[in-house]
Amino acid sequence: MNTLASIDRRILGRWAFSGAAGLTLGFILLPLFFVTWLAFFRQEIPAFPPDGYSLKWFWAIAKHDKFVQGFWLSLQVAIAAMVIGLALGVPAALCLARYRFFGREPLSSLLLLPLVVPGIVLGTSIYVFHVELTIATELPVIGSLAGLVAGHVLVVIPWCVRLVAASLAGVDRSVEEAAQSLGATPPVTFFRITLPTIRPGIVAAALFGFVVSFGNLEMTLFLVGVGRTTLPIAILQYLEWRIDPTIAAVSVLQILLIGAAMAVTDRFVKLSRVV
Amino acid sequence: MAGLRLEHLSKSFGATVAVRDVTLDVGDGEFLVLLGPSGCGKTTTLRMIAGFIAPTAGRVHLGGREITALPPWKRNAGIVFQSYALFPHLTVAENVAFGLEMRKLSKAEIAPKVAEALRLVRLDHLGERLPRQLSGGQQQRVALARALAIRPDVLLLDEPLSNLDAKLRETVRIEIRELQRQLGITTVMVTHDQEEALIMADRLVVMSEGEVKQVGTQRELYEQPANRFVAGFVGRSNFLAGTMVSPGRFETRGGVAISCAAGLTGPAVIALRPERLALGSAAGGLENHMQGTVELVSYLGASVDVHVRVSPADRIVVTQPNRVDARTPEEGERIDVGWPKGAAVVFPDDGTHAGA
Ligand SMILES: Nc1ncnc2c1ncn2[C@@H]1O[C@H](COP(=O)(O)OP(=O)(O)O)[C@@H](O)[C@H]1O
Numbered sequence: 132m133n134t135l136a137s138i139d140r141r142i143l144g145r146w147a148f149s150g151a152a153g154l155t156l157g158f159i160l161l162p163l164f165f166v167t168w169l170a171f172f173r174q175e176i177p178a179f180p181p182d183g184y185s186l187k188w189f190w191a192i193a194k195h196d197k198f199v200q201g202f203w204l205s206l207q208v209a210i211a212a213m214v215i216g217l218a219l220g221v222p223a224a225l226c227l228a229r230y231r232f233f234g235r236e237p238l239s240s241l242l243l244l245p246l247v248v249p250g251i252v253l254g255t256s257i258y259v260f261h262v263e264l265t266i267a268t269e270l271p272v273i274g275s276l277a278g279l280v281a282g283h284v285l286v287v288i289p290w291c292v293r294l295v296a297a298s299l300a301g302v303d304r305s306v307e308e309a310a311q312s313l314g315a316t317p318p319v320t321f322f323r324i325t326l327p328t329i330r331p332g333i334v335a336a337a338l339f340g341f342v343v344s345f346g347n348l349e350m351t352l353f354l355v356g357v358g359r360t361t362l363p364i365a366i367l368q369y370l371e372w373r374i375d376p377t378i379a380a381v382s383v384l385q386i387l388l389i390g391a392a393m394a395v396t397d398r399f400v401k402l403s404r405v406v
Numbered sequence: 407m408a409g410l411r412l413e414h415l416s417k418s419f420g421a422t423v424a425v426r427d428v429t430l431d432v433g434d435g436e437f438l439v440l441l442g443p444s445g446c447g448k449t450t451t452l453r454m455i456a457g458f459i460a461p462t463a464g465r466v467h468l469g470g471r472e473i474t475a476l477p478p479w480k481r482n483a484g485i486v487f488q489s490y491a492l493f494p495h496l497t498v499a500e501n502v503a504f505g506l507e508m509r510k511l512s513k514a515e516i517a518p519k520v521a522e523a524l525r526l527v528r529l530d531h532l533g534e535r536l537p538r539q540l541s542g543g544q545q546q547r548v549a550l551a552r553a554l555a556i557r558p559d560v561l562l563l564d565e566p567l568s569n570l571d572a573k574l575r576e577t578v579r580i581e582i583r584e585l586q587r588q589l590g591i592t593t594v595m596v597t598h599d600q601e602e603a604l605i606m607a608d609r610l611v612v613m614s615e616g617e618v619k620q621v622g623t624q625r626e627l628y629e630q631p632a633n634r635f636v637a638g639f640v641g642r643s644n645f646l647a648g649t650m651v652s653p654g655r656f657e658t659r660g661g662v663a664i665s666c667a668a669g670l671t672g673p674a675v676i677a678l679r680p681e682r683l684a685l686g687s688a689a690g691g692l693e694n695h696m697q698g699t700v701e702l703v704s705y706l707g708a709s710v711d712v713h714v715r716v717s718p719a720d721r722i723v724v725t726q727p728n729r730v731d732a733r734t735p736e737e738g739e740r741i742d743v744g745w746p747k748g749a750a751v752v753f754p755d756d757g758t759h760a761g762a
C-alpha cells in the first residue's frame with residue numbers, strides 16, 4: 132500500500148513537473164511564434180486568419196533607412212560596449228573572486244546593481260549626469276556616441292562580472308599554484324593557464340553583453356542624440372505611426388541574429404554549463 | 407638533488423596557530439612523510455616549503471641555500487596536489503612540457519624529456535589525450551610526471567593518493583616509492599593515512615596541533631613512542647591510567663598492580679600494544695599476569711581482538727593471530743592475560759587525553 136502510494140506520488144510529481152516546464156516553455160515561445168508568423172502575412176493590417184503570405188515586409192526593411200542605420204548603430208554600440216565591458220569586467224571578477232579585501236561584498240553588489248535598477252531610472256539619472264557634466268566641463272557629452280556607449284557598458288558589466296566570476300569559482304586554485312611551482316610567474320600563469328580555463332565564461336559574457344546592449348531600449352531612449360537612432364528605438368518610432376508586419380519582420384531578423392550568435396557560441400562552449 | 411632544512415618554522419592565521427616552531431632536516435634523496443590527523447598543519451608546512459605561503463617565523467633552506475623569501479616560481483620544487491591540478495586545456499604531453507617551457511628549453515630539448523617523464527609513469531601512449539579523458543589513476547601519474555620532468559630539487563606530495571580507490575592506492579604507493587628511490591629525489595609527502603605513511607616513508611614526522619610530536623623511523627615510532635599521542639596514533643595501544651607508586655611499580659585506577667621498566671613516579675599512563683599481550687596458558691610465565699573476563703570477541707579475519715576486563719575500571723584489548731590451531735576465547739569466559747615488563751611504555755599523565 133505504502134509503496135504504491137509513493138509510486139503514485141512520484142508519477143504525479145513527474146507529470147506536474149513536465150506540465151509546468153511545458154507551460155513555461157510555451158509561454159516563452161508563443162510570442163516568438165506569432166511574431167514570426169505575422170512577418171509573413173500579406174495584408175497591411177494584421178488580422179486572423181491571414182489573406183495570404185508574402186516576403187514583401189522583409190524587403191520593406193531594406194527600404195526604410197531608419198532600420199538600416201539603426202541596425203548598424205546598434206551593432207557598433209553593442210560591440211563597443213561588449214569589448215569595454217569585458218576589459219573592465221574580467222579584472223573586476225578576478226579581484227572579487229581571488230582577493231579578500233575591505234568592502235569586497237558591497238563592491239560585488241554594486242557591480243550587479245545595473246541589473247536591478249529599472250532602465251528608465253538608469254536612463255534618467257545618466258541623462259541628468261550628462262547634463263551636469265556638460266555644464267561643468269563644457270564638453271558635448273549630452274547625446275554623444277561616447278555617452279551612449281558608456282551607458283551600455285554599464286548594463287553589460289553586471290553580466291561580464293557575474294559570468295566570469297561564476298566560471299572563476301570553478302577554477303581550482305591549485306592549478307594556478309601548480310603552474311607557479313613549475314616556474315610560471317603570475318602574469319604567465321594568468322595568460323597561459325587561468326585565461327584559457329575561464330574562456331567559456333568569457334565567451335558567454337561577451338554573448339550576453341552583446342545581446343543585452345543590442346536590445347536595450349529604455350535606457351537608450353535618454354542617451355541618443357539627434358539623428359542617432361538604435362534599432363529598438365527605430366522600431367518604437369515606426370510603431371507610433373504604423374502597425375504593418377515590417378516590425379514583425381525586423382523582429383524575426385533580430386531573433387535570427389541573436390539565435391545565430393548563441394548557436395556559434397554554443398559550438399565553442401556549452402552555454403548551459405556556464406549560465 | 408638537495409637536502410631540505412626547516413628552521414623554527416611557524417605560521418599563524420590570525421589567532422589560529424597552524425604550524426608551531428617546526429624544525430626538520432630532510433636528507434638528500436630521503437622520503438620523509440608528515441603524518442597527522444587532519445587540521446594538524448601538514449598542508450600548511452608543505453605550502454611553506456613550496457613558497458605559496460610565507461612563514462610567520464622561521465627559515466627554509468634547500469640545497470644549502472636559504473629560500474624563505476623566494477617566490478614559488480624560483481624554487482624548483484615539484485608538487486603533486488591531492489586534486490592533481492592538471493591544466494585542463496592542455497594535453498598530457500603539454501602538461502608535462504609546461505615546466506620545461508618555463509625553463510626556456512627549445513622544442514627539440516623538451517620532446518625527449520617529456521617522453522622520458524611519461525615513460526617513467528608508463529603513460530607514453532597517452533600523450534595526446536586531454537586530462538578529462540583519463541582515469542583518476544592516470545591523472546595522478548600525469549601530475550607526477552609533470553612534477554618530475556623539471557628535475558626538481560625537492561618533490562612535494564600533498565595527500566597524493568587520497569582520491570584513488572583502495573585497490574589502486576596500494577599499487578600506486580609502491581610505484582611512487584620505487585620511482586622516488588630510482589631517481590633519488592628528496593621527497594616530502596603529507597598524509598593522514600598511517601598505513602600509507604608506514605609503507606612509503608624512510609622517516610616519519612608525527613604532527614599534532616601544529617607541532618612535531620616525534621621524528622623517527624617506523625620502528626622507532628612504534629617501539630619507542632615519545633608521548634601518548636604518538637603511541638595512540640601510530641598503531642594501536644591500550645592505555646591504562648593510574649599512578650607510578652614507586653620506580654618500576656605502576657597501579658591502575660582500578661587497582662591492578664603492574665611492574666614496568668619506567669623510573670618516574672606520580673600520575674602516569676601505561677601503553678600496551680594489543681599484539682604484544684598473551685592470553686591463556688601463554689600468559690603464565692610472564693612478569694605481568696592477571697585474570698580477567700572476556701567481554702567481547704571481534705573476528706577480523708587475519709586476527710581476533712579479545713576485549714578482557716581486568717578490573718572494574720580497566721579493559722584491555724588483546725590481538726591474537728588467527729592460527730588454525732588457536733582456540734578463540736568465548737565471551738564471558740575467565741582468562742589469563744600477561745605480558746613481559748618490556749612490553750609496556752609509560753608516560754607521565756599530563757591530564758590532556760582524558761579517557762583511554
Ligand atoms: N588560509 C587559511 N586561513 C585560515 N586558517 C587556515 C588556512 N589554512 C589553514 N588554516 C588552518 O590551519 C590549520 C592547519 O591546516 P592544514 O595545514 O590545512 O592542516 P592539514 O593539512 O594537516 O589537514 C587548520 O586549523 C586550518 O583551519
Ligand SMILES: [Mg+2]
Nearest residue numbers: 445448449450
Ligand atoms: Mg591537508
